Amino acid sequence: MASLQGRRHVRGKIRPPQRKSNIETLFDNTWSTLASAITTIHEQKAYTLSYEEVYRCGYNLVINKCGERLYHGVKDLIEKYLESEAEMKIVPVLGIADTSPSEGVQVLKAIQKLWKHHVTCLLMIKDILIHMDKNYVPQSRLPRTYDMGLYLFRDTVVRSPKYPIKSYLQKILLNQITMERKGDMIDRGAVKSCTEMLLELKENQGIESVYITDFETQFVETSREFYRLESEELVRRFDPPEYMRKVEDRLNEEQFRCSHYLTEKTEPKIREIVEQEMIAKHLKTIMEMENWGLKQLLINNRLEDLERMYRLFSRVTNGPNELQVSVSGYIKESGKAINTNVYPSSSENAEKGTPLGVALALRWVQEVLDLKERFDVILNSAFAKDKSFDTAINSAFESFINLNPKAPEFMSLFIDNKLKKDFKGKSDDEVDNILNKTTTLFRFLSDKDVFERYYKQHLSNRLLLGKSLSDEAERGMIAKLKIECGYQFTSKLEGMFQDMRLSTDTMTSFKGFLENAVDPPPIELNVTVLTSTFWPVPSVPVACNLPAEFLAATKVFERFFTTRHNGRKLTWHATMGSVDLRATFEARRHELNVSTMAAVVLLLFNNVPEGESLSYTAIEQETGLPTENLKRTLQSVACGKFKILIKEPKSRDISDTDSFRFNSAFTEKLSRIKIQTIASKVETATELKETHEKVEDARNHMAEAAIVRVMKSRKSLDHNNLITEVISQLQGRFNPAPSMIKKRIEALIDREYLERAPGNRTMYNYLA
Amino acid sequence: MAATTTENEYVTLESSDGFQFIIHREAAMLSGTVRNMLSSAGQFTESTEGVIHFRDIKAVILEKVCKYWYYKARHLNSVTEIPHFEIEPEYVLETLMAADFLDT
Numbered sequence: 001m002a003s004l005q006g007r008r009h010v011r012g013k014i015r016p017p018q019r020k021s022n023i024e025t026l027f028d029n030t031w032s033t034l035a036s037a038i039t040t041i042h043e044q045k046a047y048t049l050s051y052e053e054v055y056r057c058g059y060n061l062v063i064n065k066c067g068e069r070l071y072h073g074v075k076d077l078i079e080k081y082l083e084s085e086a087e088m089k090i091v092p093v094l095g096i097a098d099t100s101p102s103e104g105v106q107v108l109k110a111i112q113k114l115w116k117h118h119v120t121c122l123l124m125i126k127d128i129l130i131h132m133d134k135n136y137v138p139q140s141r142l143p144r145t146y147d148m149g150l151y152l153f154r155d156t157v158v159r160s161p162k163y164p165i166k167s168y169l170q171k172i173l174l175n176q177i178t179m180e181r182k183g184d185m186i187d188r189g190a191v192k193s194c195t196e197m198l199l200e201l202k203e204n205q206g207i208e209s210v211y212i213t214d215f216e217t218q219f220v221e222t223s224r225e226f227y228r229l230e231s232e233e234l235v236r237r238f239d240p241p242e243y244m245r246k247v248e249d250r251l252n253e254e255q256f257r258c259s260h261y262l263t264e265k266t267e268p269k270i271r272e273i274v275e276q277e278m279i280a281k282h283l284k285t286i287m288e289m290e291n292w293g294l295k296q297l298l299i300n301n302r303l304e305d306l307e308r309m310y311r312l313f314s315r316v317t318n319g320p321n322e323l324q325v326s327v328s329g330y331i332k333e334s335g336k337a338i339n340t341n342v343y344p345s346s347s348e349n350a351e352k353g354t355p356l357g358v359a360l361a362l363r364w365v366q367e368v369l370d371l372k373e374r375f376d377v378i379l380n381s382a383f384a385k386d387k388s389f390d391t392a393i394n395s396a397f398e399s400f401i402n403l404n405p406k407a408p409e410f411m412s413l414f415i416d417n418k419l420k421k422d423f424k425g426k427s428d429d430e431v432d433n434i435l436n437k438t439t440t441l442f443r444f445l446s447d448k449d450v451f452e453r454y455y456k457q458h459l460s461n462r463l464l465l466g467k468s469l470s471d472e473a474e475r476g477m478i479a480k481l482k483i484e485c486g487y488q489f490t491s492k493l494e495g496m497f498q499d500m501r502l503s504t505d506t507m508t509s510f511k512g513f514l515e516n517a518v519d520p521p522p523i524e525l526n527v528t529v530l531t532s533t534f535w536p537v538p539s540v541p542v543a544c545n546l547p548a549e550f551l552a553a554t555k556v557f558e559r560f561f562t563t564r565h566n567g568r569k570l571t572w573h574a575t576m577g578s579v580d581l582r583a584t585f586e587a588r589r590h591e592l593n594v595s596t597m598a599a600v601v602l603l604l605f606n607n608v609p610e611g612e613s614l615s616y617t618a619i620e621q622e623t624g625l626p627t628e629n630l631k632r633t634l635q636s637v638a639c640g641k642f643k644i645l646i647k648e649p650k651s652r653d654i655s656d657t658d659s660f661r662f663n664s665a666f667t668e669k670l671s672r673i674k675i676q677t678i679a680s681k682v683e684t685a686t687e688l689k690e691t692h693e694k695v696e697d698a699r700n701h702m703a704e705a706a707i708v709r710v711m712k713s714r715k716s717l718d719h720n721n722l723i724t725e726v727i728s729q730l731q732g733r734f735n736p737a738p739s740m741i742k743k744r745i746e747a748l749i750d751r752e753y754l755e756r757a758p759g760n761r762t763m764y765n766y767l768a
Numbered sequence: 769m770a771a772t773t774t775e776n777e778y779v780t781l782e783s784s785d786g787f788q789f790i791i792h793r794e795a796a797m798l799s800g801t802v803r804n805m806l807s808s809a810g811q812f813t814e815s816t817e818g819v820i821h822f823r824d825i826k827a828v829i830l831e832k833v834c835k836y837w838y839y840k841a842r843h844l845n846s847v848t849e850i851p852h853f854e855i856e857p858e859y860v861l862e863t864l865m866a867a868d869f870l871d872t
Binding site for chain 1: 804808811812814816823
């Protein structure tokens, strides 16, 4: 229009058109066209409209500064339309939800239908009013047509001030979800489109959607209530494995729900609720349930259920912690059971010195190993190798293993037994496997020095009596100990092997020496030279009067040895050797392999006429053996499996009044007989005491050495720091008590290694 | 119907004084208004019939506009220097108004 008028004017002169007077008529005309167009759109008859015409109306209104009236006119129009639609289509169906909750979906569908229709219309209205959106709306800071339409829907339909649509909508949605939770089928599509609608509707100026304000908060609340009741009921009705399965199903279900017809944003919130209500609040109940609680699961190795428990508990903050506490509680409990199982019977039997003690030691270790193995499996397959669980399990083992004061001895005995017997015919891998497991138990020991002492004892028996099955296995074990405790720990054990090797060499050259000797010994002699610091030998050898032939032989060897190694002192230990004897019985000859002490005793009977006997005291005098050793020796030859001597009166124990005679009627199928002294068994009470004294002694030395080491480098240090340093140095071997260290410090002050700093009682100075 | 028109290569523009311009749909779509007209979800008469009647634009101006669309289409992604688009001074105002209306 403007252009048509403009052209009448003189060329080159451009004048703004003057149409002020007819703006009102223009507005009335164009607005009525537009309004009817919008109504047509609402009636879904947009195809009858000419876009150009409607657009031109909008365009003209805006360029003629009627933007505001246009905008509000459109707004009013849409609002009225929505209001009447809500009244006609939604309000009538609201009643259905009251009568039958399951039919509430009808309301959802009605709302949905209006929503869809509204959005479609809105898109068209937005298209025809595009000029207004681009030019009028931004400058007057109003929401664009489309957003304005959404707000209208929110305020006139969803939050209608006239009708309780909002509360119905909430109630129905929540109802539907609760119904599905209870196992009913619902129309997910309807729920989904409603939640989508709510998501699409935004708060004014905000990114927050109506979904959050009008639905989610309520949903979270009702869910919490639902799961609070549900978990209480399920806990009452089902055993833990079943309960946990149900919880897991619920978790999956909620996740599925969120991703399918709610929104991902709700998922963490609802998950947190399920976790809190169903897991966190029932941790203890689940674990401590009588029937199939954690304990039964552990006992029966229900890996799958344990894994589920771990998985579920890991979801809540204090879950893993509680689970660890309970698991380690169970370990300690079963550990104590193993301990008490072994203990009363073992102390009883050990007094008698029966091999049953060994069996018990073996059983103890085996049971601990089995327990450990079971928990390794559980850790690996149920607890996902969780580091913190590993630590918890290990510390539980540590605590109960160290509750058994005999643990170091038992472990050493176990290894001893394995190396002597059980490894026969086993592959290297199997051997390695067993040794590895034992090493893991060893790691739990706090008194590693006690173990070392026993191990040394047992190793020396194995080496000297040739009982070890495989050198390789022995070395393998030592290598493992070395890895665990370092060079210092195993240096003596390695020295023992070294001695054995050197002795073989020495014997070869001794044989060569004998070929040229003037006075070869009357008997064949095999000597093992031991370095006294490496081996657990008594510093004073056990007294024993060797027969003349034996003495002669030792003299020859001494002569040979001093020529090769000047300045070394040889001490003969009869307690540790063995002798091959040839004995003639009535039936046949036998070769007897006995301990040196037994040989000394048996040889006495060479000088006793047939049928006569020797009294205990006579034997004691002749041999000069201490009572303890003599009794054990006599027991092995007179009361053991092979009765070379006959004891009067017959009984299992030796007493001072007994007498013995040679059993010439002895018969046995094998020609070579090995008579073992009762060895490597659980220690008797006195021996135990002795060992403990020795260990105590060694500990004192170690502590003093550590104190001196620390003080030497620090020159002066206060009491508390010194104690901490010393403890940290000694921890690898045993757990020192501070009081013990204090005593050692005082001893060192007495011996003038240290002094108290003048003027400060808590400081010590090192005296060079 | 909808399918054929969208696929239809040409669109007919009719001026206020009854002249018809049959031009490439693609070129016409360079106008925001025409684009809305033809692609709106509303399926308005223009999009079903393929004819757009501009009741406010005369043939002289509409021709100018059509030329401009082709001119723009040709040089849209051009890297060489773009030649000047000539508009006779007597049509400048009307062309300007049409351009605003058409969102071109």
